[in-house]
Amino acid sequence: MSDEARRPNTSDDETALPVVTMHRPRWGDPTTPAELPAAAAALAGSDAVADPGVDPAAVVLARPSVPDALHAALRGLLGAANVSAEHRDRIEHTRGYSTTDLLALRGGDGGDAPDLVVTPGSHDEVVRLLALCAEHRVAVVPFTGGTSVVGGLTPQRADVVGVVSVDLRRLDRLVAVDEISRTVTLQAGLRGVRAEELLRAKGFTLGHFPQSYAGAGIGGYAATRSAGQSSAGYGRFDEMVEHLVLATPRGTMELGTAPRSAAGPDLRQLVLGSEGAFGIITEVTVRIHPAPACRLFEGWRFDDFDAGAAALRRLAQDGPMPTVLRLSDEVETAINLADPDELGAAAGGCLAVVGHEGVAAEVDRRRDATAEVLHAAGGRCVGPGPGEAWRTGRFRAPYLRDPLLDAGVLVETLETVTYWSRLTEVKGAVTAAVTAALTAMDTEPLVMCHVSHVYAAGASLYFTVVCPQARNPIDQWAAAKTAANTAIRASGASITHHHGVGRDHRDAYHDEIGDLALEALRAVKQTLDPDGICNPGILL
Numbered sequence: 001m002s003d004e005a006r007r008p009n010t011s012d013d014e015t016a017l018p019v020v021t022m023h024r025p026r027w028g029d030p031t032t033p034a035e036l037p038a039a040a041a042a043l044a045g046s047d048a049v050a051d052p053g054v055d056p057a058a059v060v061l062a063r064p065s066v067p068d069a070l071h072a073a074l075r076g077l078l079g080a081a082n083v084s085a086e087h088r089d090r091i092e093h094t095r096g097y098s099t100t101d102l103l104a105l106r107g108g109d110g111g112d113a114p115d116l117v118v119t120p121g122s123h124d125e126v127v128r129l130l131a132l133c134a135e136h137r138v139a140v141v142p143f144t145g146g147t148s149v150v151g152g153l154t155p156q157r158a159d160v161v162g163v164v165s166v167d168l169r170r171l172d173r174l175v176a177v178d179e180i181s182r183t184v185t186l187q188a189g190l191r192g193v194r195a196e197e198l199l200r201a202k203g204f205t206l207g208h209f210p211q212s213y214a215g216a217g218i219g220g221y222a223a224t225r226s227a228g229q230s231s232a233g234y235g236r237f238d239e240m241v242e243h244l245v246l247a248t249p250r251g252t253m254e255l256g257t258a259p260r261s262a263a264g265p266d267l268r269q270l271v272l273g274s275e276g277a278f279g280i281i282t283e284v285t286v287r288i289h290p291a292p293a294c295r296l297f298e299g300w301r302f303d304d305f306d307a308g309a310a311a312l313r314r315l316a317q318d319g320p321m322p323t324v325l326r327l328s329d330e331v332e333t334a335i336n337l338a339d340p341d342e343l344g345a346a347a348g349g350c351l352a353v354v355g356h357e358g359v360a361a362e363v364d365r366r367r368d369a370t371a372e373v374l375h376a377a378g379g380r381c382v383g384p385g386p387g388e389a390w391r392t393g394r395f396r397a398p399y400l401r402d403p404l405l406d407a408g409v410l411v412e413t414l415e416t417v418t419y420w421s422r423l424t425e426v427k428g429a430v431t432a433a434v435t436a437a438l439t440a441m442d443t444e445p446l447v448m449c450h451v452s453h454v455y456a457a458g459a460s461l462y463f464t465v466v467c468p469q470a471r472n473p474i475d476q477w478a479a480a481k482t483a484a485n486t487a488i489r490a491s492g493a494s495i496t497h498h499h500g501v502g503r504d505h506r507d508a509y510h511d512e513i514g515d516l517a518l519e520a521l522r523a524v525k526q527t528l529d530p531d532g533i534c535n536p537g538i539l540l
């Protein structure tokens with residue numbers, strides 16, 4: 001392996017991002033907006049109406065409805081500087097980053113804004129503020145990075161008198177590294193980028209890089225069972241968690257005594273993925289890895305999606321397992337969103353990105369063994385170019401959505417997970433359902449798909465849908481999303497692999513788990529949150 005292909009993991013490391021303040025409804029660092037590639041504008045169609053949306057500062061919000069007594073008690077508990085009813089703070093905590101969330105705010109709808117935004121500075125303060133809010137029947141929405149794409153930050157107001165957003169940004173410490181056990185204890189409000197920066201300084205990595213890496217944080221990762229793009233090598237976030245601390249309106253629950261235990265069911269699993277419905281995660285202890293010294297990312301071509309998927313399955317089942325393993329279908333390969341300058345360029349076949357990280361000898365050994373499997377499965381190595389283009393461009397991709405929306409293009413993603421034996425069927429069913437729903441509205445879409453995470457028994461499918469915006473794009477996407485959810489459930493797949501349930505997937509999730517399991521979950525909520533103030537309507 002040439003030294004040029006196998007790059008030392010140094011200053012061109014795309015994971016070394018600065019921590020930026022997000023500015024709803026746009027993504028990321030406002031000083032580096034994305035240019036819309038000329039070819040992408042054509043996706044809007046000739047009827048598209050360009051619309052940059054309403055200035056968030058001009059969005060009218062309702063008067064805060066939390067009782068004065070609670071407002072005063074929160075100021076007493078947290079200090080006046082950590083309790084805000086300011087317009088700007090309320091806007092910045094309104095909904096998440098799904099396309100419909102953005103469209104609503106761009107359209108001037110501030111209806112889901114919280115009444116107050118609070119920033120507690122310790123676990124004890126979180127416990128006490130939960131008790132105060134329960135006393136006053138005010139809903140509490142935990143907020144880490146605010147990048148939810150499933151309505152996880154939009155609680156139901158029906159049975160509460162107000163909504164408080166609990167922004168965990170002050171819980172931002174790396175508490176301790178256990179180098180012998182290779183674990184780190186992190187406070188929940190730490191942004192992912194900052195956690196990685198702190199760990200790299202000690203020679204370690206978390207290995208968790210979701211596409212929302214620029215915005216999301218530790219508490220959100222745990223609460224949603226997030227999956228990073230290196231999940232093949234490092235695992236999903238929930239698989240990394242050894243120990244966690246949950247603040248509930250009834251007190252503290254601390255779970256995870258040892259790496260594995262036979263002491264009853266693993267209750268950490270009740271909290272991971274609970275999306276704020278049972279309380280607020282304030283701290284987690286997770287596994288870490290030595291920071292990789294080298295990496296090698298390559299592109300591999302396959303004749304078609306099924307051939308590529310079969311090759312990925314071979315690796316997932318029999319090894320070796322790369323650090324990054326993903327496969328774009330024919331449409332996504334041709335559109336090549338990883339390189340915006342090549343939008344629309346026809347490429348043919350399907351492209352897989354295969355990445356290895358570690359010490360040089362291990363990278364070489366795994367790369368060669370992987371190449372043998374992929375060759376045998378019909379793959380052709382096309383060198384580091386496409387792999388490096390994907391690696392270096394991946395955190396820029398979310399910036400493209402804003403100029404697309406400005407230009408009147410609807411762009412949204414959805415995902416699912418199923419067994420290998422059903423992968424092609426599920427992919428076909430979801431693509432057909434979304435295409436039919438949007439075509440019926442005279443907005444025929446382009447539906448792209450990739451395999452984003454692989455396991456021995458199956459894989460997740462991630463769809464990107466692009467079409468011209470209809471007159472009411474929120475209703476337009478709701479129809480497409482309903483069609484997709486129905487197709488996912490009808491084909492026996494799970495409603496989500498990593499985005500979570502939130503409000504948007506709640507009904508499909510209940511269908512997926514069945515009545516008895518739902519009753520059991522409700523009993524847990526009743527025990528931990530008897531007044532129903534923890535993210536009401538999310539998950540349950």
Ligand SMILES: Cc1cc2nc3c(=O)[nH]c(=O)nc-3n(C[C@H](O)[C@H](O)[C@H](O)COP(=O)(O)OP(=O)(O)OC[C@H]3O[C@@H](n4cnc5c(N)ncnc54)[C@H](O)[C@@H]3O)c2cc1C
Nearest residue numbers: 144145146147148152210211212217219220226227276281
């Ligand atoms: C452009 C883009 C790309 C994305 N790519 C990925 C991806 O590659 N992989 C992936 O897994 N997801 C992805 N997502 C979805 C999202 O980033 C993840 O769900 C992420 O884990 C959310 O983290 P967050 O810190 O932003 O959480 P938030 O949005 O703040 O919260 C998410 C949910 O968890 C609850 N919550 C937050 N903090 C806590 C806490 N401390 N305790 C209890 N509940 C809490 C919230 O109330 C909410 O319901 C993407 C989103 C966007 C917008």
